[in-house]
Amino acid sequence: MTNLLPHHLALFQNLGLMAVVALAYSMGSRPIARTPPFVRGILIGLVFGGAGALAMMIAIPLAPGIIIDVRSVPLILAGAFGGPWAAIIAASVIAPVRILIGGTGVEPALLSLIGTTILSIGLWHVRQRMQHWQMLALGAAGVLSMVPIFLGLLVLGLDRGIMLFQSIGLELMLTHTIGCVGLGFLLLVEDQRRNIETQLVAARQAAEQANAAKSNFLAQISHELRTPMAAITGSLELLSSQNIPEGQRSLVTVTRRAANNMIELLNDLLDLSRVESGRITLDPQPVDLDALLGDTVSLFTGRAQSNVEVTCRRDPDVPAAVMADPKRLRQIVHNLMGNAVKFTERGFIEISVDLGPDTADGPNLIVQVRDTGPGIPADRQEAVFDVFEQAEAGTARRFGGSGLGLAISRKLARAMGGGITLASTYGVGSCFAVSLPLVAADPENVPAQPGDGTLKELVTEQPLAGRCILLAEDVDANRTILTGMLHALGAEVTPVADGQAAVDAVQAAGEQTFALVLMDMHMPVMDGMSAVRAIRALPGAPARTPIVALTADATPENQAGYESSGLDGFLTKPVDWSRLVSLAQALSPVRAPNTAAAPPTSEPVDPGPQLPVWNARFRTDLETTLGASRFAICCGPGLRAPKPV
Template sequence: MPHARRGRATWLGVLGVGLILALLAVAWLQVRQAALLRQAVEVADDDAVLLVYQAETEYLRLRDEWGRSVDPRRVLDPAALQLRYDIWISRVGLLHNERIGRILADETEFAATLARMDGFIRRADAAFGAGTAGGPTREALRELESELVAMGPEIHGLSLRAAHHVGEQVAARNATVQKHNMVGIGLTVSLSALTLAFALLALRQMRQLDRRRAALEELAEHLRQARRDAEAASEAKSAFLANMSHEIRTPFHGLLGMLSLLRETGLNQQQVSYLRTATESADHLLAILNDILDMSQLESGRMVLMPAPVELRALLRDVEALMRPQAHAKSLALHIAADPALPERVLCDATRVKQVLFNLLSNAIKFSDQGAVVLDVQAEGGDGAAELVFTVSDQGVGIDEATLATLFHRFVQADSSRSRRHGGAGLGLEISRNLARLMGGDITVTSQPGQGSSFRLRMPLKAVPAGASPRPLPGDAPPPPRPLHVLVAEDHFVNRQYMAALLERLGHGAVFATNGHEAVDAMRAAGAKPFDVVLMDLHMPEMDGIAATRAIRALPDPAAATVPIVALTADAFTETRDRCLVAGMNDFLTKPVSPPKLAASLRRLFGNAGTADFGPEPSPGEAEPQADGSPPLLDAAAMALALQAMPRERFAAMVHGFLDQGPLLVQRLRAAIRDAQPLELRVSAHAARGAALNLGLAALASTAESLHEGATHLPAHEIARHVQRFEELLPATREAVIAAGLAQPADADASA
């Protein structure tokens, strides 16, 4: 056997070294493969060349539209020319990047052509007069037309040179691909060899496991048979003990009766002493027989409880009357304490409850030489899982940890010296615990040597009504709502006004922050007047809501770091909700934020102390779409919810204030398109969407959502089309708002 183990270890060592070498080879091949892939990616400039081609395409479209605009026979369309001009400018802006500069670094004409296009754009911007309603005149366009046409050959030559550069790269890329294929073949061979080695090892291990499993199954079958034999023997033993206990207890009752009659006859002092010893011995032997009978019935499952309505305090008086003589004989104080709130009557098996209490109190008295033994009765838990708890405490010798581990095992006695003096079979605690579990409870113990012990009997509390109405529980009346100190982090001015009105309607005060940095600073500087809750918008400049939440959770002040934080966002996606919860937020509200939504969130965080019940949120009706199938201009349900939070005049001022700021927003969106700033476009569109949702401006919210979702992947002309759609919706929405009874106030400042 030692030689076999040594040979197996040597074989495993060789295999292990071989596997390590194979893994090192595979690692080297993967590093080589990564280098080749990186090289292939670095030379892949097709997308950069595509930008040059797209710039030429948009130039040709702009030149055609320019020619139509200067033609006196055609009607001048400033909007169409502006659209083509903006798209071409965006394509020219994309040519200002490192990759195209690297491709055409050796082409001196590239920088000159790019500079000529930039100069033309500066002069054309002056002619177009960005932001003016009239647009350029035909005279200004004719002056610039020749310069625009003159750039055509240069731009076309730039595209040809970029295409030629791509052609040169094709050959180099093919060579790289061939090298990559060779490396891939080598990697495949190595992995195949490694897989084969693992397969052989796994096959060998599976065969060994099959042999071991067969041996274990045979052993398990032997163990199952042994268990069945042991259970059969245990059942036979329990039945024998039960029968024997009955048979022996019957003559013992007769013996005890005769001893009792003998005590009434004339006996001398010595005979009385003998009779007392015989009676005590018979009582002790009968107690042992009763324990054996109870244990046999518990093991065989034949013990049946007899629950019935019981006067709880009468039961406690019976226990005290029977146990007080034992305590008095050892000069111990015995106290029975019951909670006044306990019901008068309970449903239980009084005989078995007394048996357990007798055993616990008898042990407490037996193992105590001074002090007091206390039985305390309390009710614990709520109405659905109320428990009756009997606690027996003593000031006796206590129990060490080693004895506690075996305390409830049969025939085990805590103090063998005392047990020998007082007798007992070591069955009392096991029987008591089994009876407690049969009644749906349990017995636990805590003890320290020299400081006494405490046994707790727990059982379900089943009160029996006595005909009177149940006593009312304290705390039924809910506490009144209290004003909350709220921090609102929101970057859009309309949303700040809306949340101010909403919180004012709910009776709470608000402090506002316009970005995440201000929110963190406000929490850090709260001082003696901490905030109760933070309403955090997710999309804000400088620092968003997720980052601000993490920063607040990291503050050193425990009160500030644990403040409840509620997310406010127009995104209703599950991923967004999960990100909020992972960051440490407590709740999640989607826009539009209605009074019932916010009230329900505050009740979830603060109960009725946070805010009164605002009532359920009305279910939204089906809004009629516009004739072209697009969303309706107004969302009547959202506007109705907003009017719950503020007067009509204040709401009308907010709506018209938002519409008055619409042209400025359009300018920012177009500037973001022209400067190729998709992030700025997304932030502005998202803020507009949230404000429009809160105000019930459905069509504007839908268009802002399309801008937000397509800012990073839609072509520039599609984004420009959405911006134009947003601009066209502003006057139509204002007319719909006025028709809905929200007239523009004389002072159009929405901040009023």
């Protein structure tokens, strides 16, 4: 007993074993943490109880039948990190092994196990209340673990117990303290890491839920706003196509401009939500750069000041067609051009397309918008790309705008693999440069783009003449306005108010089916998707009826779901009439009005030169929808009924 070297060696071997156990606990803590608390306590108790049992295999023979080891360390840590059940399970594993070893030290060992278990459970309660003093508590537990060991040795007799404790007590206390502090520190670090991971997972889930809630809210509010906006813009389109007095026409023009601004703001908010959540969808396809530049110049020349020249230029080395998302590229260019037109009062605005320097990923396409506007101060040039930020505090009051365009444009450019930079001299002008990966495309593969004619221009051509269209729309105002618009474009219209009525109408038409079905997606009785599936399930020709969604729900995610139901096209409200005409002409041949499906909604009209002449039923419906007073104010003498026959 006087030779302490073997004692020290055995104790350090015990500690090495405890370190292995701590490593095993660290590796298995993640799956253990996913279990219910009761099961977790049992698993931790089994792990540390097994460690205590192994420690007795390399114990120090202190006297015949009496062994000393560090079994108390895993027992203390089991309760401290696993709770009361872990301590009880660990003690239940250690005790039978000690009984099997046998000897005169069995009773002292069992007594010390009971005391250490109580100490372990007490340490667990202390850890729950002392978040900042846990290492001190672990060290104190290592020292206090000597108390049950000393009391257990006294069972052998007072003198003998004191003698045995004096021979190994100091080394054992140091070993227990080092074991509890050292291994406890490793376990604390592992627990803290796991807690941080849990908090991060919870924070990510909360962020995802909040983002989903925001997206759902925006999708819902988009639908709710687009629905009345469709009626407003539709009414304004119809009014602007009439021969109304100049005073009323100017009011219609102002109102249309305000409605378009409202729709642009709504679109910006939806785009901002999508790009911030990483849910922006891109549809790369061949883009005709000359057409893009020409359309942009044509669109913004009329908006620019009279003493501002708007020009465009494409470097001959740049391919005539490139692969890009045409909608997003046009959105970026229009945002930049819109700002240039808004702030430039004299001089020029130029949009140019050039080749950028080669990079590791290949050449870049550089689209630049230069202007001779007021310029942007150097300390504000980065801030203008932030959400709701503008160059100066008074900019919004003087020029209007929400401060979303540049933020969205930069995020879109980055989503497309590029970026936007700004070079500006205050008082001289600005140059915004969009850099995108250059992928040449075959100009022959550029898809045809619908025209941008106004309803008044389209009405004079009667592009939908000879087509019978089924319109499924549940909102009375929208159904009335859309019916009038389609009549003005030359179509015969059968309006219905829900999806089931649409299915019934298509089924009743039989082989003489409709040229086109315009289907709202959110309707009572039967929604649009269910109606589309029901029509596709009909036998014969009705199942092949072209169906185009016409909905205020503009989110790409929902659009993909709608198209999977069997749609042939997708249009959002407010209606892009040139696109609707293009889709109708592409999907449906000219055919005679379908009189079998439903009574015709048009009546004989005055063959005079004034267009359009609306049928009496539509005039009555519109007057009922708007009210007599608003109808008289809005429509004036421009809305004339046919002469009686």
